[in-house]
Amino acid sequence: MAKTIFEQTGGTYTMQGDYCLPNLTLPIEEEHPIGVWAQRRLRYLKQHHKIFYYNLLTSGKLRSHLADVEEEAQSLFLRLVKEYAEREGVTEQLKAENPMEWVRRMNNIRNQVIGIVINELIYQ
Template sequence: MEKSLFEQMGGTYTQVGDYLLPSLILPEQQDQSIGVWGQRHARYLKQHHKIIYMNLLTSGKLNNYLVDIDNQAENLFLQLVKQLAESEDITEELKAKDQMEWVAQMNNVCNRAREIVNSKLIFI
């Protein structure tokens, strides 16, 4: 009997009952934790870009991809918060003078930075 393409490429089969199933294993992945940005992007891919999600998952590249997206998003978020706070003159002096006003302005800055990161990296 002629070997299948899977067997020609070095694959093996395992018999389960009356069926021969291919013995598939994913390549070893680094066990890195995925932060909130990476999880949000994974959920978006799973819901709106199923083919890309499944291709990354089955090739074993999903975890590394999500860790990379998470790192990029976190760096962009921190950079944007710093730049927006400086441009709007939200300083430690304001924090010492009027804490509630400082918190309100920083929350505003964080929300805007979060929306920018979502639109540029997460929901694309």
């Protein structure tokens, strides 16, 4: 019997009952740190873009994609928090004079920016 294309490229099979199943393995990926933004992106891909998720997973590019999203989201988040704080007048002086007001306003800014980052990067 002639070898299949899979066998010609070095693949092997395992007998499971009456069936020959190919021995498939995923490509080895580099370890990248996965933070909160990447975890949100991973959850979104698994639930709403399954084909894209499985394409990234089987090609060995999922971890690098998540690392890129994490890096981009984190830099966008920090930049927007800084811009919003400057625009709304949340300064170190306010922090020294009225710490509770500073915390309230910074939490408001952070929540706004989280929504922006999620809509712009995570859910795309």
